[in-house]
Amino acid sequence: QHDEDGGPDPETYCGHGRGGMGEEVERKEDKRFITGRGNYxxxxxxxxxxxxxxxxxxxxxxxxxxxxxxxxxxxxxxxxxxxxxxxxxxxxxxxxxxxxxxxxxxxxxxxxxxxxxxxxxxxxxxxxxxxxxxxxxxxxxxxDPVVDAADALEKDAPLVRDELEDQEDNHIFDWDTGDKEATDAVFDDADVTVEEDMLYQRLHPAPIExxxxxxxxxxxxxxxxxxxxxxxxxxxxxxxxxxxxxxxxxxxxxxxxxGGGFGNxxxxxxxxxxxxxxxxxxxxxxxxxxxxxxxxxxTGFARDYDMTGELAATEDGIIEGVKVDVLANHGAYNAAAQPSKFPAGFFNIFTGSYDIEAAYGSLTAAFTNTAPGGVAYRCSFRVTEAVYLIERMVKVLADELEMDPAEIRRKNFIPSDAFPYESATGWNYDSGDYEKALDKALEMADYDHYREEQQRRIANDADKLIGIGISSFTEVVGAGPGKQCDIAGIEMFDSADLRVNPTGNAVLRVGVQTQGQGHETTFAQIVAEELGMDVDNITVEHGDTDTEPYGLGTYGSRSTPVAGAAAAVAARKVRDKAKSIAANELEAAEEDITWDRESGEFHVAGAPDRSITITEIAAGAYMNHPGDEEPGLEATNYYDPPEMTYPFGSYIVIVEIDRETGEVDFEKFVAVDDCGNRINPMIIEGQIHGGLAQGIGTAMLEKVTYDDNGNVTGGDFMNYLLPTANEIPNFETGHTVTPSPHHPIGAKGVGESPTVGSPPAIVNAVVDAMSHAGVSHVEMPMTPDVVWETLDEVGLSR
Ligand code: MCN
Ligand code: CUM
Structure with a gap:
């Protein structure tokens, strides 16, 4: 079960062969889904x-x-x-x-x-x-309607919310973060500054159901x-x-x-x-x-952030400051689904994977005559926009300085020995090794070869250009802690309730709710790992408030970081109790009983042949329970995470652009992810594939569009384009493992990483193909006409 990077921490997780951590257990839920027995x-x-x-x-x-x-x-x-x-x-x-x-x-x-x-x-x-x-x-x-956020803030704009007493215009709120003065000072003294405008267009989460x-x-x-x-x-x-x-x-x-949530x-x-x-x-x-x-x-839309980014750097590419200003279109109501103390979600993580001295961000939100929403679609509460901003800006800076975009990232990464790391906007990163992930991705992508090929094509004035895009993103997932994060006042903890039956199988009830992520499998694996049980003997239940313990639900990739932790802690509580029953059953003192993760048994120290499994202990708990213990074998845990987790990765996209048609072909798509200790590598792989497909949809196809009358002009799947198998290339995935130090099983979330991380890599690739001719940005979605016009503007079209 150990892969080249060590896989699950070998000291803790050995893959005991019964479906524990790190094993590619087939999804329990798929039997009913693929035989048409799902219950929607x-x-x-x-x-x-x-x-x-x-x-x-x-x-x-x-x-x-x-x-x-x-x-x-x-x-x-x-x-x-x-x-x-x-x-x-x-x-x-x-x-x-x-x-x-x-x-x-x-x-x-x-x-x-x-x-x-x-x-x-x-x-x-x-x-x-x-x-x-x-x-x-x-x-x-x-x-008269107003659909555009900038128009909505004009003096004579139609008033969207005239029923609100104090509302004299369409302005909702202003928000800022970081240190303006310090950041301005850094910009004043900088060798180089760059600036770019970019729209993260309005998107639709598009679940099938x-x-x-x-x-x-x-x-x-x-x-x-x-x-x-x-x-x-x-x-x-x-x-x-x-x-x-x-x-x-x-x-x-x-x-x-x-049938798919994606934040919707x-x-x-x-x-x-x-x-x-x-x-x-x-x-x-x-x-x-x-x-x-x-x-x-x-339905609740996603994004719609109009951003201006700026970087200040030294001549040799050390980034000293970052600034961003955002105009946010919130639609007709302020209805973003995010922790209530974060009006801009977690957007203020826009310093990304880099050790940047000074940062300042400001944002204005406006009402418009469009559907409300703002946070959805595999977004980690606006981390998507933040990652897009910083990863695009790093490419802009690299081009300005004529530096290799991989090199400039390497120079600025938060070093792996600097964790726990506090960013300029106050985030506490738990762990990371960004250079390792980037190096792995560069190798998988055959980076140097493609750089040479790119130059060759330029020199030969070839019909097809090569572009190479990189994104080395950092995510923040797993909200709470409850003191910082709440939904409508309810603290963002999560929960698990584990009951082991007399015949040795178990039911785990959790406060989160799967929408396709495979929780019925992965949560059972956590229990299998902690109790040495066979994964087939554990049923996971969720989604019914009459039976499940109170939880805050699944979004922001929080299930593994929060409810996954609760499941592990509940299982450990059961194991503690099991130990005293084991002592009783084995007629030994409790302090002589040891737990062996590999075999999933309690042993009597010094007497290896005297052992007992949880299944046997379960019988004891109901049929022969020790006099000083309550009968039964169950435990509940409500887990308030001490911190969020910070998964990361490096994606490298290589595109070929047809100068005649503006068509973009994916030549290579490499994704190296790090989500800490991995529960089920196959499920993670599935999450990455799905999320990358959605990232491609974002970069290449998708946008919710309105005409001047406020009509949604792409209100069906003929016009709102989702990527299909035709648009999706082969993904080459890899991983590194940097466990979260504060999570009981060292795991971080992963569900949103690919959608958060991939759009800037794709845009960077398309820009990269044309940057020798002076192109610094292309707006999403990069449909062939958009790309062709960009080619044409800089004299590259055929
Ligand atoms: N996992 C793992 N090891 C880890 C981390 C995760 O094996 N170290 C597994 C988990 O146990 C889980 C899956 O990967 O089975 C995703 O876990 P996690 O990252 O904790 O994310 P959530 O389960 O909280 O899922 C939410 C996330 C979000 S916010 C959106 S949006 C999204 C996404 O997941 N919506 C999805 N992926 C989706 N996938 C499907 N099929 N359908 C959706 O609606
Ligand atoms: Cu932001 S989409 Mo998910 O958090 O359900």
């Missing part, structure tokens, strides 16, 4: 279940003059038409967002973005609901059960209870199988609330399932 929200059918269709505004900005549902109500199978007035009776016409704003559930007064929720039709089947929705007549007084809910109010039990697409069932339960007034112990949220399913959407309100009023189950276009047009 839309698979849930209840007796008497009604269907909800939402009537949405065709306008981006309009006052509602009148809503007439009578023609819909007259239809046979339509049961009810709901408007804001109906919800007002139950105080449900509005709901809080995760950033303390108030969003309309159904619009009462003024529509603020296209496809906003205006009314709901409840019918006996989905077709009738849809027909009914088309018969609801809404009179609008159409207003859209959002949906089945709400079921049971008047006999006074209980509301909502099956819904949720990345955070417990937090959603608390918010549901607070908004609806139904006591929390009478609310049950179940997140069954989720962190916020609460009006559709969930409408379904619940309808079920409450009608006393029947109500299902709401979003269509693809509804999802693209209204």
């Amino acid at each position: 929200v839309d698979d849930i059918k209840k007796p008497g279940m009604l269907h909800c269709e939402i009537v949405r505004s065709p306008h981006a900005h309009a006052r509602i003059e009148n809503i007439d549902g009578s023609r819909a109500e007259a239809m046979d199978s339509v049961v009810a038409v709901l408007t804001a007035d109906d919800l007002l009776e139950h105080d449900l016409a509005t709901m809080p967002t995760l950033m303390d704003d108030t969003q309309d559930v159904l619009v009462n007064d003024k529509v603020k973005f296209q496809s906003q929720e205006v009314a709901a039709v409840i019918a006996e089947d989905r077709y009738a609901a849809k027909d009914g929705a088309q018969k609801v007549e809404v009179e609008y007084d159409v207003l 859209t959002c949906g809910a089945v709400a079921d109010w049971d008047p006999g039990m006074d209980k509301m059960t909502v099956h819904m697409t949720s990345q955070a069932p417990h937090a959603h339960r608390t918010l549901f209870s607070q908004v609806s007034g139904i006591p929390e112990h009478k609310v049950r949220i179940v997140s069954p199988d989720v 399913k962190v916020p609460i959407y009006p559709g969930y609330v409408v379904a619940a309100a309808a079920s409450y009023v009608l006393e029947q189950p109500v299902k709401w399932i979003e269509e693809r276009s509804e999802n693209i047009q209204t």
Whole structure:
């Protein structure tokens, strides 16, 4: 099980052959997924279940003059038409967002973005609901919309939020970080400074499964059960209870199988609330399932950061200062899904992997007539934007100084012996060895060869140019600590509850919720490792607030750093108790009992033939428990992480650009990741492949676009382009292992690394192919027309 880099720390994790840490255990969940037995929200059918269709505004900005549902109500199978007035009776016409704003559930007064929720039709089947929705007549007084953040901050811009008392313009908040004075001083004295504008365009998380809910109010039990697409069932339960007034112990949220989350399913959407309100009023189950276009047009979007970056450096390429200014488009409500004390998410990690003396960042956020959101899509709370900024800027600086971009990175990396390291903006990096990852990637990419090939093509005036892009990113994942990070006031800890049965198998319940990441396998592996059990004998349960311990959910790649730690600690608590039972069973003193990780047994010191497994101990715990111990064998842990974890990696992308068509081909795509100790290398590999594909989508294809009237112009998958197998090259992946010093099993998160780390590598590669002609930046998505125009501007086109 040990690979060339040592794999799991050999001192601790040996890969005991029963499916523990570091073993490529096949995903337990895949059997049901590949045999069509997954259980998604839309698979849930209840007796008497009604269907909800939402009537949405065709306008981006309009006052509602009148809503007439009578023609819909007259239809046979339509049961009810709901408007804001109906919800007002139950105080449900509005709901809080995760950033303390108030969003309309159904619009009462003024529509603020296209496809906003205006009314709901409840019918006996989905077709009738849809027909009914088309018969609801809404009179609008159409207003001028503003869709661009810079336009929104102009003096005469239409006011998006005129219902807010103190809101005289579209400005939401200003935020800054770092030391302005010190940074300005560094810039004043610097040998060289560079500056670049770059837009991180608005993206759509695009899970295959859209959002949906089945709400079921049971008047006999006074209980509301909502099956819904949720990345955070417990937090959603608390918010549901607070908004609806139904006591929390009478609310049950179940997140069954989720067909991809990618951050889309962190916020609460009006559709969930409408379904619940309808079920409450009608006393029947109500299902709401979003269509693809509804999802693209209204769901929590990602990015939309317009950034200006600056670096100050010495002549020989030592980066002394970094500055960034951001204009953030937050849409019609401030509804970013992120820890509440971080209005710009974790964007202030923009010093990246580099030891930079001075840093300053400032940001202005604006309301526009576009859907709300801002944090989603494998983003680690805006680390994506931060990594893009710094990794792009390092390339800009390298070109300015005519230095090799690998060399300049090497010169500026936080040295491996400097950890724990505090950055200029106050982050405490736990561990890293950036140079090692870069060296490995350079070797895998055959870097020197391609540099020569690149020069040869330029010299020969070849039809196809070569570009080489690097990104050496650092991530920050695993929020809490609870004191720094909370969602709507709830501290961001996580939890695990482990019960070993009398027959020696176990159930682990966790507070996080998988959306495809393989938790049913990897969390079982953690327990298998800690208790020496066979991984097949451990079931992982999640997503049901009636049975699982309270947790904050899965996003920000926090499951492994936080709930994974809780699982390990819970298992160790069980092992502690097992030890005293072992002593009892083996008729030895407890201090003579030792645990052997390799064999998964307790031994009596000095008597190697006297041993006992957890399975045998489990029987003892229920059938022959020691008099001074409680019967049973279980433990719970609520884990508040002392720090976040800082996974990192180096990606190298080699592209070939066709000077005639602007088409970009991936010649080589190398990704070296370090997520500390690895639980399941195969699952990690899958996470990396998926995330790199999404990084390619970001860099090459994806953008949510609006016309001047606020219409979403790419509201379906024909126009919002996702990468397919055609666009995805072969990935060559590698890894290094730098354990997290504070995590019980030394693991860091990995789920978002590839999407965070790859876009700048891809853009750097495309820029690199043209930088000899003076190109310093190309905006994403780098579709062939964009690339061709850039080629043309600098005289490289054919
Ligand atoms: N893992 C491991 N060893 C490590 C770190 C992680 O084996 N050292 C495994 C984990 O145990 C887990 C998987 O890799 O099975 C991802 O773990 P982690 O990095 O902890 O991330 P989360 O489980 O918290 O997943 C969230 C992350 C986010 S925020 C988005 S967005 C995203 C992503 O995961 N959404 C996904 N990957 C996704 N993958 C799928 N298939 N579907 C999504 O919706
Ligand atoms: Cu930012 S997308 Mo993930 O954190 O669910």
